[in-house]
Amino acid sequence: MTKLTVGPWIAAQKLPSRDVARDRLAFLTRTQLRQTPQAVAGFPLVGLGGSCGKPCFALPFVLTWTEANTRALEAVAAEFGCYVEYGVYPHLKLPDTDQEVAAVQDWTTFGMVYLRPGYERAEELLVRLAGALAPEAGQA
Known part of the structure; x- marks a missing residue:
């Protein structure tokens, strides 16, 4: 699998320059793009990380x-050459640079995965995380 296919769509959401930071009409134009639903590997895009984008x-x-699904999370992280950093929620990071490639959040009415769009294996990681963390996966 590849990088996330929604990269250009995400880039179009972000502030293009400080020159338009106070331009309400430019903001409204950018938000119109959100009316087109986006998904990767069947998982709906529900937004962007507030601080990280x-x-x-x-x-x-x-x-x-x-205990079972955190062990499963660590196993998936190892498959992708990452380690898990447990903060407010777990982050998968590359050991050589400490770059975050994913974060998994549990404190909503559904689980969420944040992914670095430029990560070469982002789509594959999303699919593996969903499979490994599914409640029925822990019952095996």
Whole structure:
């Protein structure tokens, strides 16, 4: 799999320059793009991270952290050459640069995965995380 296919769409949402930071009409033009639903590998894009601007994808289940699924998360991270940093919610990071490639959030009515759009294996990682963290995966 590849980088996220929604990269250009996400870039079009961001402030293009400080010159238009107070331009209400430019903002309204950018927000019109949001009317077109976006998805990757069947997972709907539900927004962008407030501070990081990473695209956020909804998982089709409620996520509650347990011993089993945190171990599953660490196994997926290892598959992708990452480690897990446990903060407010877990982040998958590359060990050589500490660059965050994904974050998994549990404190909503559904699980969410934030992904770095330029990460070469982002779509594959999204699919693997969803499979490994699904509630029925932990019952095996």
